[in-house]
Amino acid sequence: MDRTEQVLLEAIQKSIWGADIAFPSDTDWKVVLKEAEDQAVLGLVVGAAPETVRAEWNGRASTVTATFIRILHCQTQLCALLRANGVPSVILKGMAAAIYYPNPSQRSMGDVDFLVPVDDVARTKTLLSENGYEVEDDPRYLRHMHVHKDGILFELHRKFSSEGVDVERYVVEGMAAIETGRVLGSEFPMLPKLANGIVLLGHMVQHLKSGLGLRQVIDWMMYVHSALSDAFWTEQFQQAARDVGLEKIAITATQMCKMYLGLPDRIDWCASADPELCEELMESLLSSGNFDRKRGKGSAVEAVTANVTRKGLFRYLQEAGEYNWKAYRTHKWLKPFAWIYQICRYAKQGLTVRRKGIRLKENMDRGRRRSDLLKKLGIGK
Numbered sequence: 001m002d003r004t005e006q007v008l009l010e011a012i013q014k015s016i017w018g019a020d021i022a023f024p025s026d027t028d029w030k031v032v033l034k035e036a037e038d039q040a041v042l043g044l045v046v047g048a049a050p051e052t053v054r055a056e057w058n059g060r061a062s063t064v065t066a067t068f069i070r071i072l073h074c075q076t077q078l079c080a081l082l083r084a085n086g087v088p089s090v091i092l093k094g095m096a097a098a099i100y101y102p103n104p105s106q107r108s109m110g111d112v113d114f115l116v117p118v119d120d121v122a123r124t125k126t127l128l129s130e131n132g133y134e135v136e137d138d139p140r141y142l143r144h145m146h147v148h149k150d151g152i153l154f155e156l157h158r159k160f161s162s163e164g165v166d167v168e169r170y171v172v173e174g175m176a177a178i179e180t181g182r183v184l185g186s187e188f189p190m191l192p193k194l195a196n197g198i199v200l201l202g203h204m205v206q207h208l209k210s211g212l213g214l215r216q217v218i219d220w221m222m223y224v225h226s227a228l229s230d231a232f233w234t235e236q237f238q239q240a241a242r243d244v245g246l247e248k249i250a251i252t253a254t255q256m257c258k259m260y261l262g263l264p265d266r267i268d269w270c271a272s273a274d275p276e277l278c279e280e281l282m283e284s285l286l287s288s289g290n291f292d293r294k295r296g297k298g299s300a301v302e303a304v305t306a307n308v309t310r311k312g313l314f315r316y317l318q319e320a321g322e323y324n325w326k327a328y329r330t331h332k333w334l335k336p337f338a339w340i341y342q343i344c345r346y347a348k349q350g351l352t353v354r355r356k357g358i359r360l361k362e363n364m365d366r367g368r369r370r371s372d373l374l375k376k377l378g379i380g381k
Contacts, residue, residue, distance in 0.1 A: 004028070005286045008035050011048035012218070013262030016102065021048075029053040033060065039214040043068075043106035061106075068098075068105045069184075074152045075112045076186045081131055082116070087124050088189075089116045090175060092160060093203055093219070095183050096190040100222035104183045108215060113144070115157040117175060124156060140324075164379060165205050167244045170198045193227050194236055201246050204253065205379055209370075212285045221257040225265055228254075233269040248378040256281050277376055284373055318342075 001009075007027050013019040029049065033056070036042040042057070043064035049057040075095060082089045090096070092113040098104035116124050128147055129135050133154070136146040143162060147154040161168045174195025181190040190196060200223050204216045228237060241247040255273030257263040260282050321328070321338030324345060328334045334341075 001283065001286060004031050004035050007032050008039070008041075008045065008214075009260050011036075011045040012041065012214070014048040015045045016218075017262045017264055019262050023050070029057075033057060040108040041214050041218065043108055044101075044218065046106075064108050065105045068107065068109050071109045071112060071152060072183060072186055074150055074154075075114075075188060078112065078114065078154065079188050081127070082114075082124070083189075085127055087116055087120050087127065088175065088178065089114050089124075090178055090191050091181070091188045092157060092191075092199055095188055096181060096196055097200055097219040097223070099181050099183055099190075100219075100226040107219075111153040111155055113155045113157060115160060115171070115175070118158055121156070121158050128156070160199055160202065162206055164209070165202045165244075165246075167198045167202045167246075170195045170240060170244070193232075194240060197223050197227060197237060198240055198244065198246075201241065201250055202244070205246060205249055208249070208284075208377075208379070209374065211288050213288055214285060217253060217257065217285060218261070220253055221261055221263055224254050224257070224267075225263060228267070228269075229265075230267050230269050233267070238269070245378060252277055252281060252377060280373060281377070284370065321345075 003024070007023055010019070010021045010023065011032070014021045029052070033042070033053070036045050037060070043061050046054075046057045046061040072095065075091065079089065079091075092115055094109060094111070094113055095104070098107045098109075101107055125135050125137065125145070132149055134148040135156075136148070138145065143159055144155045144157040147156050159168055160171050171191065174191035177192045178189045179192050181188050191199060200219050204212065204220050207213065207216045237250075238247065241250045251270045252273045254263070254267075254270035255275075256278040258265075258270070259275070259278055318338050321340070321342035322335065325334070325338055325341045328338055328341075
């Protein structure tokens with residue numbers, strides 16, 4: 001962990017928890033600002049910035065707040081439309097994570113994820129199309145379809161779970177007990193406490209496979225702070241996390257938040273975490289950034305290496321070929337050749353990679369380390 005990363009973590013502690021921290025006088029705040037933006041946590045740490053850079057930081061952070069308010073407005077319109085037409089729905093992540101923050105509008109927002117029962121997907125798609133939403137139902141995306149309106153991206157989910165993160169049992173059960181969330185005076189439907197926590201935990205794991213950043217970890221930390229007491233862990237959450245294979249990552253990530261992000265809660269349920277594994281997890285997310293943005297083009301090489309290590313070469317090539325090959329979607333008889341298509345696809349991309357000077361060996365090594373980390377956390381299958 002370098003000086004910039006350490007200052008960013010301390011700024012988070014100071015801003016969220018009011019920790020009494022004095023920053024080194026020679027801190028390069030421009031570099032810290034870039035790090036905060038790469039991790040999508042600028043809105044959270046602006047309050048910790050010194051007066052010498054506060055104006056610039058406030059200017060950048062104002063876009064975070066403006067985007068939050070705009071997305072909240074568009075989400076409210078969407079929820080009203082679905083409610084008026086009798087479509088059950090819940091907001092996933094996003095606002096359903098922001099409710100746990102002391103100041104929800106400081107959380108960076110990107111889109112609106114919402115889920116409806118599988119049997120209601122078709123009529124929801126029609127309803128949205130008839131009300132000015134542009135729906136893109138790409139058959140490659142089994143979990144969701146993209147929806148656009150007024151410059152906002154919505155993701156209409158058929159399900160939340162993805163490969164290796166199967167929490168659908170709790171999502172479905174939660175849909176039968178929808179609760180009302182409130183942010184800045186706006187109401188929206190959300191999953192109950194247990195199911196919402198399982199989704200936030202699963203979301204963190206999904207990004208751990210593709211590019212975990214501080215934003216997803218802080219979502220989890222704020223949920224823990226607001227909802228996951230020793231009693232709730234023992235009575236309900238531990239068994240649920242164990243059922244979906246996420247008990248170890250829940251324990252490790254929470255203890256990591258206590259070690260590095262100042263989580264102040266006196267909870268014992270995470271005390272069994274391995275400190276070295278907590279450190280390794282923190283180093284991984286600091287080197288990644290939100291959606292792997294700090295690794296740039298090299299993240300694709302790293303992700304492929306991690307997947308090949310985890311699944312085996314042929315299985316990965318076959319699955320990737322079936323996903324990427326447009327011709328296969330309409331000509332299923334091409335399935336035996338999907339792995340060959342993917343090899344050709346990577347060969348073409350490989351030429352591009354070499355031209356751009358990406359350090360392949362370094363990124364492949366990181367991919368193997370990511371795969372090893374997943375295995376240590378019990379989610380490497």
